[in-house]
Amino acid sequence: xxxxxxxxxxxxxxxxxxxREFVDRQLPLTGAPELEPLRLAAKELxxxxxxxxxxxxxxxxxxxxxxxxxxVYQAAASLELLQASALVHDDVMDKSDLRRxxxxxxxxxxxxxxxxxxxxxxxQFGMGAxxxxxxxxxxxxxxMWRGSGLPPxxxxxAQPVHDHMRTELMCGQYLDLLEQxxxxxxxxxxxxxxLYKSGKYSxxxxxxxxxxxxxxxxxxxxxxxxxxYGTRVGIAFQMRDDILGVFxxxxxxxxxxxxxxxxxxxxxxxxxxxxxxxPEQAALVRSLLGDPGLDDRGVAALREVIEDTGALxxxxxxxxxxxxxxxxxxxxxxITAEARSALAELAVAATSRQA
Amino acid sequence: xxxxxxxxxxxxxxxxxxxREFVDRQLPLTGAPELEPLRLAAKELxxxxxxxxxxxxxxxxxxxxxxxxxxVYQAAASLELLQASALVHDDVMDKSDLRRxxxxxxxxxxxxxxxxxxxxxxxQFGMGAxxxxxxxxxxxxxxMWRGSGLPPxxxxxAQPVHDHMRTELMCGQYLDLLEQxxxxxxxxxxxxxxLYKSGKYSxxxxxxxxxxxxxxxxxxxxxxxxxxYGTRVGIAFQMRDDILGVFxxxxxxxxxxxxxxxxxxxxxxxxxxxxxxxPEQAALVRSLLGDPGLDDRGVAALREVIEDTGALxxxxxxxxxxxxxxxxxxxxxxITAEARSALAELAVAATSRQA
Numbered sequence: 001x002x003x004x005x006x007x008x009x010x011x012x013x014x015x016x017x018x019x020r021e022f023v024d025r026q027l028p029l030t031g032a033p034e035l036e037p038l039r040l041a042a043k044e045l046x047x048x049x050x051x052x053x054x055x056x057x058x059x060x061x062x063x064x065x066x067x068x069x070x071x072v073y074q075a076a077a078s079l080e081l082l083q084a085s086a087l088v089h090d091d092v093m094d095k096s097d098l099r100r101x102x103x104x105x106x107x108x109x110x111x112x113x114x115x116x117x118x119x120x121x122x123x124q125f126g127m128g129a130x131x132x133x134x135x136x137x138x139x140x141x142x143x144m145w146r147g148s149g150l151p152p153x154x155x156x157x158a159q160p161v162h163d164h165m166r167t168e169l170m171c172g173q174y175l176d177l178l179e180q181x182x183x184x185x186x187x188x189x190x191x192x193x194x195l196y197k198s199g200k201y202s203x204x205x206x207x208x209x210x211x212x213x214x215x216x217x218x219x220x221x222x223x224x225x226x227x228x229y230g231t232r233v234g235i236a237f238q239m240r241d242d243i244l245g246v247f248x249x250x251x252x253x254x255x256x257x258x259x260x261x262x263x264x265x266x267x268x269x270x271x272x273x274x275x276x277x278x279p280e281q282a283a284l285v286r287s288l289l290g291d292p293g294l295d296d297r298g299v300a301a302l303r304e305v306i307e308d309t310g311a312l313x314x315x316x317x318x319x320x321x322x323x324x325x326x327x328x329x330x331x332x333x334x335i336t337a338e339a340r341s342a343l344a345e346l347a348v349a350a351t352s353r354q355a
Numbered sequence: 356x357x358x359x360x361x362x363x364x365x366x367x368x369x370x371x372x373x374x375r376e377f378v379d380r381q382l383p384l385t386g387a388p389e390l391e392p393l394r395l396a397a398k399e400l401x402x403x404x405x406x407x408x409x410x411x412x413x414x415x416x417x418x419x420x421x422x423x424x425x426x427v428y429q430a431a432a433s434l435e436l437l438q439a440s441a442l443v444h445d446d447v448m449d450k451s452d453l454r455r456x457x458x459x460x461x462x463x464x465x466x467x468x469x470x471x472x473x474x475x476x477x478x479q480f481g482m483g484a485x486x487x488x489x490x491x492x493x494x495x496x497x498x499m500w501r502g503s504g505l506p507p508x509x510x511x512x513a514q515p516v517h518d519h520m521r522t523e524l525m526c527g528q529y530l531d532l533l534e535q536x537x538x539x540x541x542x543x544x545x546x547x548x549x550l551y552k553s554g555k556y557s558x559x560x561x562x563x564x565x566x567x568x569x570x571x572x573x574x575x576x577x578x579x580x581x582x583x584y585g586t587r588v589g590i591a592f593q594m595r596d597d598i599l600g601v602f603x604x605x606x607x608x609x610x611x612x613x614x615x616x617x618x619x620x621x622x623x624x625x626x627x628x629x630x631x632x633x634p635e636q637a638a639l640v641r642s643l644l645g646d647p648g649l650d651d652r653g654v655a656a657l658r659e660v661i662e663d664t665g666a667l668x669x670x671x672x673x674x675x676x677x678x679x680x681x682x683x684x685x686x687x688x689x690i691t692a693e694a695r696s697a698l699a700e701l702a703v704a705a706t707s708r709q710a
Contacts, residue, residue: 093483128448183474
């Protein structure tokens with residue numbers, strides 16, 4: 001096993017531990033037995049995941065000369081709380097039934113209500129409980145970040161990035177709602193949504209946080225690295241997500257085949273398809289996309305159009321091109337050799353993943 | 356006009372200004388014109404309100420010897436962002452149509468979608484946008500608090516209270532969902548929900564924050580003041596809310612008459628009514644409470660039972676008793692005379708309000 005692989009394993013273990021311990025420290029949650037379902041739901045949500053966001057943050061910190069301190073794992077792990085919050089609320093907003101192959105949080109609370117035979121609407125109870133769970137995770141992400149134990153000057157230097165990232169994420173999600181509502185998406189508008197809703201807070205901002213923490217603020221080369229490497233890896237990351245949402249293996253993604261098609265997501269992949277489609281192909285896409293009852297045959301028909309128009313190949317090529325540009329930029333950055341190698345590996349992992 | 360009244364007016368003006376300026380400083384929101392509805396919704400939500408929470412915080416600070424610094428208005432004003440967030444999410448969870456006599460946030464976004472004739476479900480768009488708006492307000496409450504400009508040792512001393520308050524609020528709201536779902540409420544369980552969902556973050560914790568900010572942490576007498584004065588005013592505040600939800604003047608509350616009855620809220624007032632009701636009265640309450648189609652006659656019938664059982668009188672007396680105990684405790688606290696007088700006035704205002 002090489003050094004980076006060993007570091008990645010250590011990082012994952014540390015992040016897992018930080019998250020477990022943090023949730024268990026939430027005193028108001030352990031006092032009342034009725035609150036136990038909230039704590040359990042949080043812990044289960046936080047148990048999985050690729051820990052990509054903490055990894056970008058950690059290697060930003062190390063790349064700018066930060067030492068391997070316990071506090072940086074705490075700060076990096078806090079990004080998983082933000083991500084978990086976004087997933088819980090996203091599933092409520094999309095009315096998604098599944099998350100990583102398991103019932104989504106609101107469906108679990110809904111089932112708890114139904115099983116107990118409680119009063120009122122089980123669906124409304126599930127939605128309410130999931131909104132509150134997402135809020136807890138959002139609050140805790142800020143609390144864990146601030147309480148990381150890193151020096152105050154580190155935290156103060158990175159705080160503007162942290163504040164910006166959180167507002168930007170919510171704005172990106174709102175732009176996504178608008179994009180779905182407007183219906184007629186272009187590649188450019190889908191790209192902007194992908195960047196603001198996902199790319200930025202998955203890659204660019206975690207990296208920026210790590211760099212800013214280590215340096216107590218951002219220097220021009222750091223900003224340059226984040227906006228070139230970070231943006232490109234972020235967009236390619238989301239483009240891979242678009243492809244997995246249509247062609248992904250349900251056993252790996254934990255979502256039914258073609259789930260994004262059933263939900264009618266207006267992705268970069270769909271925009272490329274529509275831009276290159278014949279009138280007949282475009283009509284087929286428009287008639288099937290977003291049909292909640294879309295079956296395997298419908299999914300197969302849409303997949304065929306996405307392949308025949310060349311949109312799939314085009315997106316794969318774009319991912320490759322973005323990755324190449326990102327790696328070239330990484331080569332120029334004055335970071336440590338170990339971080340350069342780890343960030344290169346992370347860029348590949350984020351854009352070639354199967355789930 | 357006496358000194359306290361002048362101070363209260365100044366406080367309100369300062370809080371208004373801080374909130375307006377803060378929202379306008381949110382750069383990611385001003386960049387894209389599509390985000391303007393989020394910013395406008397936030398500003399409108401923050402424009403109203405009695406500013407009770409900032410007032411408890413401000414007078415805690417002054418009471419413990421804090422000077423009249425600009426930063427304390429910022430820190431106090433941040434509580435209004437937390438409150439606005441809770442209201443937006445509450446209305447989503449309760450599916451409420453109105454807030455202060457105007458359409459609730461999710462209904463406004465829903466109407467925006469419907470008016471524009473966009474794709475997909477207008478209701479789902481409204482819900483999603485309101486969840487995101489609530490998240491923005493929640494994030495900003497922490498950001499404004501931290502960025503108040505008060506000395507780091509003040510903020511560090513009060514941060515544990517701040518963290519605790521936010522988690523406690525979400526847990527309290529979850530307990531409220533459970534209380535409504537369980538249906539069979541007792542006075543004790545309704546009181547616990549009232550305390551955790553509303554009382555604590557409306558009175559006790561804002562006061563505690565102000566005291567902790569001024570002293571860089573909490574001394575025993577401060578903790579004592581918060582748990583006696585704060586808890587009692589908080590419960591009486593919520594009990595007044597229960598009464599207004601049934602007997603309030605729609606012109607003042609901005610909600611239809613008897614709205615809490617239609618929603619089937621399991622309040623302390625309802626628990627007292629059921630505890631004192633004859634079997635016939637109890638059957639009537641159970642048959643009408645929570646009926647979405649409850650008309651004026653039904654509201655009048657329920658009001659009659661609430662009065663005839665003596666529950667209304669009992670709750671009014673409890674409010675009076677809690678207020679007396681709170682004021683007695685205030686007399687013993689080693690705070691400044693000006694703060695003592697202002698906190699006494701605030702306790703009366705919070706528990707005898709008409710809206």
